[in-house]
Amino acid sequence: DVKVTQSSRYLVKRTGEKVFLECVQDMDHENMFWYRQDPGLGLRLIYFSYDVKMKEKGDIPEGYSVSREKKERFSLILESASTNQTSMYLCASMIYSGFAEAFFGQGTRLTVV
Amino acid sequence: AQSVTQPDIHITVSEGASLELRCNYSYGATPYLFWYVQSPGQGLQLLLKYFSGDTLVQGIKGFEAEFKRSQSSFNLRKPSVHWSDAAEYFCAVGPYLGGGADGLTFGKGTHLIIQP
Numbered sequence: 001d002v003k004v005t006q007s008s009r010y011l012v013k014r015t016g017e018k019v020f021l022e023c024v025q026d027m028d029h030e031n032m033f034w035y036r037q038d039p040g041l042g043l044r045l046i047y048f049s050y051d052v053k054m055k056e057k058g059d060i061p062e063g064y065s066v067s068r069e070k071k072e073r074f075s076l077i078l079e080s081a082s083t084n085q086t087s088m089y090l091c092a093s094m095i096y097s098g099f100a101e102a103f104f105g106q107g108t109r110l111t112v113v
Numbered sequence: 114a115q116s117v118t119q120p121d122i123h124i125t126v127s128e129g130a131s132l133e134l135r136c137n138y139s140y141g142a143t144p145y146l147f148w149y150v151q152s153p154g155q156g157l158q159l160l161l162k163y164f165s166g167d168t169l170v171q172g173i174k175g176f177e178a179e180f181k182r183s184q185s186s187f188n189l190r191k192p193s194v195h196w197s198d199a200a201e202y203f204c205a206v207g208p209y210l211g212g213g214a215d216g217l218t219f220g221k222g223t224h225l226i227i228q229p
Contacts, residue, residue, distance in 0.1 A: 004156075009154075031216075033216045035216075035219075040122070041221060042203065042219045042220055042221035042222050043203065043219040045216055058216070090156060090157065092216070094216065094217075101147075101159065101162065101207075102147075102157075102205075102207075102216065102217055103159075104149075104156040104158075105156050106155060106156040107154070107155065107156045109154075
């Protein structure tokens with residue numbers, strides 16, 4: 001069964017801290033994504049990666065960076081956490097085989113205090 | 114640029130009643146369309162998807178959706194809702210075959226409330 005695992009369900013961090021959100025997929029997919037979900041705004045794409053060590057900015061990359069050292073792992077980094085980064089973060093892995101289908105992790109609810 | 118509009122932020126339906134959630138999209142090529150459901154505190158689960166062929170697609174949990182190209186719509190339906198259907202529903206449009214790996218574009222979601 002397809003699986004995308006996010007390392008934490010809930011995180012509380014202090015303003016200014018460097019925060020790492022980890023995501024691992026077991027499907028051997030090339031493409032992985034980080035979305036942010038906020039009430040009334042839906043899902044917004046932060047960054048994505050289509051190969052190891054490759055990354056592309058999404059719609060809202062400011063304040064974030066990513067790392068993809070291995071195919072199965074895609075990390076989202078908040079360089080200096082701020083309260084406006086309090087949100088639900090969703091990782092997705094996607095297959096392209098004539099179509100696109102995304103598989104999501106359970107999400108990490110991050111609170112920055 | 115592609116976009117998805119879900120006109121209803123909240124919908125309240127009585128248990129056992131029928132349901133229709135609206136989705137309109139804007140896309141420059143043949144769309145690939147999806148409906149996802151999110152239960153409280155959970156990730157997104159795929160309900161159904163449309164790529165080509167029959168415009169009425171069946172999904173899990175008794176849901177179906179109809180693709181109408183002339184109306185740029187992909188509405189989700191269920192003949193009789195259950196209390197467990199209370200959740201957030203997202204419509205999404207995907208890249209076309211041969212397009213870039215820029216993921217899916219999501220609507221802002223519709224929050225479904227089930228009344229006893």
